[in-house]
Amino acid sequence: MERTNVWKGYTKKQLKELEELNLGYRKFLDAGKTERECVKESIRLAEEAGYKSLHKVIAKGKKLKEGDKVYAVCMKKTLVLFQIGKKPLEEGMAILGAHIDSPRLDIKQNPLYEDTELAYLDTHYYGGIKKYQWVTIPLAVHGVVVKKDGKTVEVNIGEDKHDPVFCITDLLVHLSGEKMEKKAAKVIEGEELDLLVGSIPLKEEEKEGVKKNILRLLKEKYEMEEEDFISAELEVVPAGQARESGLDASMILAYGQDDRVCAYTSLMAMLEVNDTQRTTCCLLVDKEEVGSVGATGMKSLFFENMVAELLEACGQYSDIALRRCLAASRMLSSDVSAAYDPTFAASYEKKNAAYFGRGMVFNKFTGSRGKSGSNDANAEYMAAIRQMLDKHKVAYQTAELGKVDVGGGGTIAYIMALYGMEVIDSGVAVLNMHAPWELTSKADVYETKKGYVAFLLEA
């Protein structure tokens, strides 16, 4: 059983649609390099498509009816959208859920120091990274500084072509004899990931003049004192735009495609569909890369609370209606999968790997060491999904995350499955996953969006 390469079968019209979608995708990636930026950009796109704030609807005492489109936000980092369907909510929703946090380096709360007339910001990495990949590349700083009076200053340095960028240094190869003998996990250690931010000392200062000069610049540009780092969320990410990749420009090379590729395709599918049987829902959540913890992670009650609010606004709320709605829902946990890499063939099992250009990927289960920690989707559910995909001519493939016992991973699927709903992992195959620059196939982005549309219409 082998899947064919979808590129061969595309018509001119399909290729045009594919390019348009991928152009929009690249713009989305550039506009959203942090979870906060992603929420902002997603709300902008949703409002353009007629979505309104659920909380505003509630505050005005309005009732929701079939066809109404609403969204709700949790702490500016997690977003949920709903479009009311024809069936009562008790009969369940069709849910697409992706995450919008990506591996990165966070700036510590007391980060600034000077050593040998060089100023640094100390970082603590977020999510699973190969630390050695983050040295010597151009880096940008995105985030917010919240002042004591509650005023928020937005920071974005290193993306405009006139902006300076930042760098984490590495030892020159000439002096690395001993270092090169170390394990890859140890060759660059967490505390060595310090961002070099300056080298000019203030003229009149004898001690720590470089640090003082950086503080002067922070004050000038962001009205920021050193203490304001305490209430800042500053994320160090690769600098630069999402690019087309390959001589045939068939791929996208960009930061943060895990999982913004599924976030974007889910959101686009959500904004495209109308007149659905079930109420549709698109969830874009934070904190997946660190275990879905915290108020903005999938394990929080935010989603459940918003479904309760939705039921109430539809005049359908009761505790049993809420439970029935969640249990009867169907979900695609939209997350990326590892693409087969011929250079590292030994880590994959070829029959059950995801390939570039073969469409949307389904992972019946994830986990590690004998599927531990995974959500295992039901055969009946997978069968229903096959039916939907074939009806809408979506190219898809099934895969596991690498060879048995080579490693593993998880998504938000198992958390949603706790409600008793049907959930399966599905999304786009990625090369270099979790690296500063990740690769996807434009064809897979296109097929995955089509797949999400099919699901919202047919689920």
Ligand code: MN
């Ligand atoms: Mn992911």
Ligand code: MN
């Ligand atoms: Mn990930």
